[in-house]
Amino acid sequence: MWLSVDPLANYNPIFESEHYIDGEHNGGFYNSGNLNPYSYTYQNPVVFVDPNGKQAFFMxxxxxxxxxxxxxxxxxxxxxxxxxxxxxxxxxxxxSMQARRTAAREQFNFIINHRIEGEPISIVGHSHGGNVGVMAANMVDAYYEGKVPINLITINTPVREEYQLDTSNTSTTHYNIYNSQDVVQVSGGTDTSGKGKLGLAGRTYPNATNIQYKDQVSIFQDVGCGLSGHCGTSKENVKVWLPKLQQAINVKQKTQE
Incomplete structure (x- = not known):
């Protein structure tokens, strides 16, 4: 509990361009977790961090x-x-495919309302959050007619043909982080709604810079997550693949020069 309310809970169009009353950030006031403006990180500070009371494009x-x-x-x-x-x-x-499509539309709306002029748009998604990011990147590219650079980073994402960058999307640079021992990534393509395709998924995208890392199982990780090889977002694993990502970015920039 905090002494002051979450700044997004107050409707103040002068000092805040974002507020829960507009339904922004985690569903705004439509999300019951946001109805207590004095709570911090949904009462789960071990997992979540919210440095300034504003939601911080990661999925x-x-x-x-x-x-x-x-x-x-x-x-x-x-x-x-x-x-x-x-x-x-x-x-x-x-x-479900419908849930991911809805999330992609929400992320698209959030991005175009909050992006800063002159900066690239960077979208990062873990697991099926990466597929949400793929669809959002397509929407953003179409909206800006390919004139705004987009960085897309997918981490441990089940690769399926129904979630791919459009061939017309030339503004998105895609970096895909994967662990070859990730059992969830290849089996996580099922759709409980029955409307999506079933079966095994892939690990790499045909038109992305695919970066492989080795999962780091340690006492600091949840054992189940460590054994699954699906926790690419854990601090230990980020330390492994982030330098590889930065190297890939440098190589791409030098090639473009």
């Missing part, structure tokens, strides 16, 4: 995956791509 995976990267790791990625702000967004996490 979690199916079922509201709690294995999410630390604030320091998010900050490192933010700095890598030259973004001055970061947002961590939540969606239903339901295992």
């Amino acid at each position: 979690h995976g199916t079922w509201g995956n709690q294995q999410f990267m630390s604030d320091a790791s998010q900050g490192a990625i933010q700095k890598t791509f030259g973004n001055s702000k970061k947002y961590t967004e939540r969606w239903s996490g339901s295992n």
Whole structure:
């Protein structure tokens, strides 16, 4: 509990361009978790970090995956791509194509309303949150007619043909982080709604810079997550693949020069 309310709970159009009353950030006041403006990180400070009371474009995976990267790791990625702000967004996490499409539309709306002119748009998604990011990147590219650079980072994402960048999307640079021993990534393509395709998923995207890392199982990780090889967002794993990502970015920039 905190002495002051979450700044997004107050409707103040002079000092705040974002507020729960508009339904922004985790569903705004439509999300019961936001109805107590004095609570911090949904009463789960071990997992979530909210440094200034504003939600900080990162997407979690199916079922509201709690294995999410630390604030320091998010900050490192933010700095890598030259973004001055970061947002961590939540969606239903339901295992269905419709839920992911809805989340992508919400993320698209959030991005176009909050992006900073002159900066690239960086979208990071873990597990099926990466597929949400893929669809959002397509929407953003179409909206800006390919004139705004987009960085898309997918982590441990089940690769399926129904979630791919459009061939017309030339503004998005895609970096895909994967662990070859991740059992969830290849089996996480099922759709409980019955409307999506079933069966095994893939690990790499045909038109992305695919970066492989070795999962780091340690006493600091949840054992189940460590054994699954699906916790690419854990602090230990970010330390392994982030330098590889930064190297890939440098190589791409030198090639473009």
